[in-house]
Amino acid sequence: MVFIQVKIIQLMCSMIKWRNKAITTKIYKYLPNLSILMTIMFFVVYGIFFSNADWSLFQEQFFNFEKMRGRYHIFISPLILILKISFFSCFLAILIGLIMAIIRSFNNVFINGLITAYVVLFRSIPAMVLVVLVYFALPYVGLNLVSTNSVIASLSLLFSAYTTEIFRSGINSVDRFQLEAANALGMGSLQSMRWVVLPQAFRVIIPPLTSVLIDILKTTSIAYVVGVPELIARARQMEGVIGSVTPLIFVSFLYFIIILPVVLFSSRLEKQSRRWSKN
C-alpha cells in the first residue's frame, strides 16, 4: 500500500515536470485538495485490494464511540486545564522571546553570548526532562511550584528559546535603512523597534510563531509526567477501563478543534499584515 502511494506521488511529480505551465500551476493550486483526495484514495484502494482486512475489529479498536457514551464529561476539566496551561505558556514564551530578541538586536557581545547559550541550552533539553527537573529538582533549591505551574514554567523556558530565534530572524529581515531612517527622525532604539521595525517584522514572524504556538498546545500533554490530569493522561486511563483506543482518537479530535481557530486567526493576521505590500 505504501508502494501504491509512492507510485501516485511519482506520477504527480512527472505531471508537475511537464512543460505545460497551465497544468502545472493548476496542480499547484489544487495540491492541498489533491493530497486529501490521495489519502481518501489510499483507504479506498486499501479496502479494495486488501478486502480481507477486518474492518469491524478495526472500528471496535479505534472508533468505538459506543463504549464512550456517557464518559465525555470526563474530558471537560482536563480540556480547560490544558487551555489554561497553553495560554500562559504561549504568553510567557512570546514575551520572553520578544524581550530577548530586542535585547539581542542591541548587539552587546556579552549579553548576546548569554542569550545564545540560553537558546542552545533550552532547544536541546527534551521537554519531559525539563518538566521533571523543574517539578522535582527545584524544591531542593527552595522553589516549590504547583505541578501546573511547573509545567507552565518549563514550557515557557523551552519555547521562549524558539520564539527568541523567530523574533530575531523577523527583526533581521527588516531593512537596515528602516532603522537608520527612524533614528534620523530622532527615535531611540526602543521607539524605532516599536513603531518601525516590529510592525514590519510581524508578517515574517507570524507563520513560524503559529507553528510554535501549536507545538506548545500539543506539548502540554507532557504534563502527565508530573501527575497533571491533562487530556492524554485521562484518555489513556479510560483506554484501560473500556478496552479500546477510541478515547485517544477522540482526544486528537479535541486537539484539532482547539488548534483550528489558532490557525485561522494567524492566517487572518497574516493577510492583514500584508495589506501594505504586493508580495
Add this chain to the structure above:
Amino acid sequence: MSKQLHSEAILRVIGLNKYFGDEHILKSISTTISKGEVVAIMGPSGGGKSTFIRCINRIEEPTTGQIYFGDLEVTGSKNKICDIRRDIGMVFQNFALFPHLSALENIMLAPTKIKKISKVKSKINAMALLKRVGLEEKANNFPEQLSGGQQQRVAIARSLAMDPKILLFDEPTSALDPEMVREVLDVMVSLAQEGMTMVVVSHEINFIKEAASRVLVLVNGEIIEDGPSKQVIEKPSHQRTKEFLGNLL
C-alpha cells in the same frame, strides 16, 4: 538671504576622521556651515561624501573629531543624540519610507510618537506638508503604490514634519528615473528659497547652479575645493575638480 543670517554658524565640523577597518575614508575634515546656507557636496564616488553627511547626524559613528550642532556636541554622549537628531532632518538615496504606513502616517509618525503632538494637530500639519510637495491626493497611499519621485517627496515632507533646523540630503535623486528628478529638485529649490539650511550630496549640476550657495568637493576623504558654487563650477582651482566636472558635463 540676508547677510546676518549667514554669519551664524549652525554646524561646525572639527577634525573629523572616519576609518572603515584600515581604510581611511574621511581625513581630518573641518568645515563650518552657517544658517541659511545651501551647501552642495560633490566628488567622485568612493570619495566619502555619503560617509561625511551620515556622520553629521551620527548615523555613521565618526572615528575621531568633533561635530557641533549649534552649541550641542553631536559627537558627545550618546544619550543626547536623539534630541539633536530631531532638529536635523535627513533624506536618503533610497527614500527609506516606512512601507507599512501610508504616506500620511509616515509623516505623522515622528511628530506623534516623539514630540507627542496630538493626532489631529499633526494630521493637519502633515496634510499641509503633503500639499507643499504636491501630493495631497496620495495621502492614503502606501509607499509601494507611489513612484520613486513621489516617494522621495513624501520622504522630504516626513523630515520637514519634525521642523528641522537643517536638512541633510544624501544623493536624493540618484535612485530616480530622469523624468522624476525634476519634481524632487523643484521641492528642494523651493526649500532653499525659503531659507532652509541644507547640505546636499548631489551631482545635479543644474540644481547646484540654481540653489546652492556653496560647493564642497570631496576627493579621497579630503575637501579639495570649498567656495561659492558659481566659482567652483566655472573656475575650479584644483586639477582634480576640473577633471571631475568635465566628466559630469
